[in-house]
Amino acid sequence: MDGNIWVVGEQWRGRVSEITYELLALGREVADSLGVRLEAVLLGHNARNLAETLGKADAVIYGDHPTLAEPIPETCAKAITQLIAARRPQAVLTPLTNVSMGMSTLVAAALDAPAVNFCKEIYAEDGVIRARCVLYGGKMEARVGVSRQPAIFGILPGSRPAEKGEVSAAPPVEEVALSLPETSCTRLNRYIDPEIGAVDITQQEILVAVGRGIQSKDNIEIAQELAEALGGAVCGSRPVVDQGWLPLSVQVGKSGMQVKPRLYLALGISGAPEHLEGMRGSDLIVAVNTDPTAPIFNVAQYGVAADALEVLPALIERAKAQKTKAAQG
Amino acid sequence: MNIIVLMRMVPDVVEELEVAPDGKALDMEFLRMVLSETDDHALEEAVLLKEHFGGTITALAIDAPEIDDALYAALAKGADRAVKIVDAEPGLSARAAAALFADAIKELGPADLILTGAQAIDDLDGLVAPLVSHTLGMPYLGTVTQVIPDLAKRTATIIREYPGGVRGEFDVPLPAVLGIQAAEKPPRYVPVAKVRAAMKTQKLETLSVQTAADAGPGLVEVIEMAKPAATGRAQMLEGEPEDIAGKLCEVLAARGLL
Numbered sequence: 001m002d003g004n005i006w007v008v009g010e011q012w013r014g015r016v017s018e019i020t021y022e023l024l025a026l027g028r029e030v031a032d033s034l035g036v037r038l039e040a041v042l043l044g045h046n047a048r049n050l051a052e053t054l055g056k057a058d059a060v061i062y063g064d065h066p067t068l069a070e071p072i073p074e075t076c077a078k079a080i081t082q083l084i085a086a087r088r089p090q091a092v093l094t095p096l097t098n099v100s101m102g103m104s105t106l107v108a109a110a111l112d113a114p115a116v117n118f119c120k121e122i123y124a125e126d127g128v129i130r131a132r133c134v135l136y137g138g139k140m141e142a143r144v145g146v147s148r149q150p151a152i153f154g155i156l157p158g159s160r161p162a163e164k165g166e167v168s169a170a171p172p173v174e175e176v177a178l179s180l181p182e183t184s185c186t187r188l189n190r191y192i193d194p195e196i197g198a199v200d201i202t203q204q205e206i207l208v209a210v211g212r213g214i215q216s217k218d219n220i221e222i223a224q225e226l227a228e229a230l231g232g233a234v235c236g237s238r239p240v241v242d243q244g245w246l247p248l249s250v251q252v253g254k255s256g257m258q259v260k261p262r263l264y265l266a267l268g269i270s271g272a273p274e275h276l277e278g279m280r281g282s283d284l285i286v287a288v289n290t291d292p293t294a295p296i297f298n299v300a301q302y303g304v305a306a307d308a309l310e311v312l313p314a315l316i317e318r319a320k321a322q323k324t325k326a327a328q329g
Numbered sequence: 330m331n332i333i334v335l336m337r338m339v340p341d342v343v344e345e346l347e348v349a350p351d352g353k354a355l356d357m358e359f360l361r362m363v364l365s366e367t368d369d370h371a372l373e374e375a376v377l378l379k380e381h382f383g384g385t386i387t388a389l390a391i392d393a394p395e396i397d398d399a400l401y402a403a404l405a406k407g408a409d410r411a412v413k414i415v416d417a418e419p420g421l422s423a424r425a426a427a428a429l430f431a432d433a434i435k436e437l438g439p440a441d442l443i444l445t446g447a448q449a450i451d452d453l454d455g456l457v458a459p460l461v462s463h464t465l466g467m468p469y470l471g472t473v474t475q476v477i478p479d480l481a482k483r484t485a486t487i488i489r490e491y492p493g494g495v496r497g498e499f500d501v502p503l504p505a506v507l508g509i510q511a512a513e514k515p516p517r518y519v520p521v522a523k524v525r526a527a528m529k530t531q532k533l534e535t536l537s538v539q540t541a542a543d544a545g546p547g548l549v550e551v552i553e554m555a556k557p558a559a560t561g562r563a564q565m566l567e568g569e570p571e572d573i574a575g576k577l578c579e580v581l582a583a584r585g586l587l
Contacts, residue, residue, distance in 0.1 A: 012491070072499075073459070073469070073470075073471065074468060074469055074470075097492065098472045098489075098490050098491050098492055099491055099492065101447065101448075101456075101471040101472050101508070102456055102458065102459040102469060102470075102471040102508065105455040105456045105459040105460055106459045106462075106463055106469070108455060109455070109459065109460055109463040109464070110463065113548070114454065114548035114549045115424075115454055115455045115548075115549070116453065116454065116549055117448075117452055117453055117454065117455065117456070118452075118453065130552070133453060134557075135450065135451055135453060135554075136339075136340060136342050136346060136355075136450050136451060137342045137450045138557070139342050139346050139556070139557075140346060140348070140355070140554055140555070140556060140557070141554070141555060141556070141557045141558075142453070142551045142552075142553065142554045142555075143551070143552040143553045143554075144453070144549060144550065144551055144552065145549075145550045145552050146548060146549055146550070147547070147548050147549070147550065148548065185468050185501070185502055186468045186469075186470060186499055186500075186501045187499060187500045187501075188497055188498070188499055189486075189498040189499060189500060190497075190498050191491070191495055191496070191497050191498075192488075192495065192496040192497070192498060193494075193495055194493065194494030194495060194496075206586065230581075230586070230587070238511075242370075242511050242515055243515045244514075244515060248494055249494060251494065254492065255472065255490040255491070255492065255494070255510065256493070256494055257493060257494060258492070258493070262584075262586060263581065263584075263586050270342075284580075284584060284586070285563075286577065286580070287563060291343075292565075293345070293556070295557065297562060297563040297565075298557065298562060298563075300563035301563060301564065302563055302564050302565075302566060302577065302580055303563030303564070303565045303566070304565070304566050304567075304573050304577070305565060305567075306570070306573070310570050311570045311573055311574065313570070314570040314571045314573070314574035315570075315573075315574040315577060315578075317574070318571075318574040318575060318577075318578045319574075319578060319581075319587060322578050322582060322587045323587065326582075326587065
């Protein structure tokens with residue numbers, strides 16, 4: 001049927017990614033407000049059982065093919081394009097993750113359809129679908145409209161709690177035939193799992209996170225000193241790891257680790273969406289950043305608009321003193 | 330090996346950003362433009378590949394404020410040609426930019442690799458690498474961190490990033506379009522003197538391409554742009570560093586974190 005809302009699910013290494021359920025929760029709201037059906041699409045190979053977990057949708061379209069065993073964006077895009085062309089949904093919500101990176105753009109290009117990236121919200125206004133998008137590293141937000149259907153929306157992680165998209169009831173699953181080449185021209189050889197570093201940051205209760213604002217590799221030692229005083233570990237944002245100042249095993253964010261410590265102390269981190277994705281579930285977030293308008297202050301409970309390097313010495317001294325006092329008391 | 334690097338300028342988000350009077354775009358007047366961060370990584374990866382495997386690099390950019398500096402810096406780093414696409418509208422969408430790039434690549438002649446940033450902070454209506462790959466009918470991979478070409482076989486082994494620090498190893502036939510997330514090494518610093526020398530000894534080429542990209546109305550329209558509303562704003566602690574440290578430690582102690 002024309003005009004439905006679609007959610008493209010993501011399965012990777014035999015599991016449905018959490019963002020799939022976030023998209024289902026979001027898609028449910030949009031479909032209900034427009035009075036249309038919510039349909040989920042899942043691609044894979046011998047993965048029909050995964051399709052049955054998408055019960056938040058009214059129905060699931062499951063496409064099975066040997067080349068879809070692992071989600072290669074180019075191959076997935078071909079399959080999704082065929083399905084959209086045949087069934088004409090009005091809006092397709094796709095995950096904006098590293099796994100699916102580029103897929104929604106390829107689908108939109110193939111269909112000459114509008115693509116909208118960096119969406120944090122999708123809503124219907126006067127019967128028309130609109131998106132709220134995060135631009136310029138989180139410094140701006142835009143309300144965005146599209147000129148025609150179907151429109152392909154790339155949704156950032158965290159749009160809805162995943163639990164809201166998880167239901168126990170199994171949906172009707174329709175398995176569809178896809179006409180795809182027998183082999184992909186882009187071939188996945190293997191996955192390389194990360195070497196676990198000396199510290200597993202996903203297991204730490206207290207994390208001192210450093211970003212670009214830490215300015216130099218030498219200053220990491222000061223952050224390390226604070227982490228030791230607090231009984232935690234140091235982690236970092238992408239730019240710091242790209243500079244080689246910290247190992248990849250302690251990177252937090254889209255490509256790095258997802259952490260949920262009791263305390264996340266962000267030093268010199270502006271809070272781009274890619275970073276927030278990895279740490280917004282922390283119990284307590286405290287941020288120190290020179291820019292008082294930095295997006296990190298929108299997720300932090302406490303903030304300090306200052307140069308982290310100026311605050312650090314006093315903080316280390318006070319933390320050490322307090323620890324000593326607590327130990328004596 | 331011939332590599333084309335696609336480069337775009339984006340607003341420097343370290344600066345304060347303001348919305349234009351029409352409320353639909355950034356106010357360009359006081360903007361400082363910088364090379365998109367991942368494009369800088371794409372250029373670095375190209376220079377590393379040239380150092381290891383030989384070949385040529387063409388830096389290809391769309392005319393924009395500060396673009397000449399970025400192109401001369403590319404020459405100083407090791408690019409052999411720097412080509413500027415002229416007569417383009419300012420503030421192009423990713424879709425329109427990709428159409429210009431694709432046309433220009435056809436003009437420039439055969440390449441083995443086309444590298445650009447995995448994504449830019451203003452890629453509202455699509456990503457450039459997959460758009461260019463679609464138009465040129467070449468394979469695409471994004472979030473790439475390593476490229477190991479095998480020119481005899483006309484293939485490359487590619488490493489790309491997944492969540493949780495996982496990486497994937499792929500084989501792709503060449504030519505291919507790759508969205509670079511991070512080069513194998515941080516982008517090199519090039520001294521101003523070297524850029525000045527490039528300005529004196531090398532010339533930027535210009536290229537005018539005809540494209541249908543600006544013919545029709547856009548598929549995606551910004552209705553309103555604004556700074557994000559302060560939701561769940563942090564409670565700000567103020568004072569001298571000692572005062573701030575004291576207040577913070579009180580917060581931590583109250584929660585049993587100290």
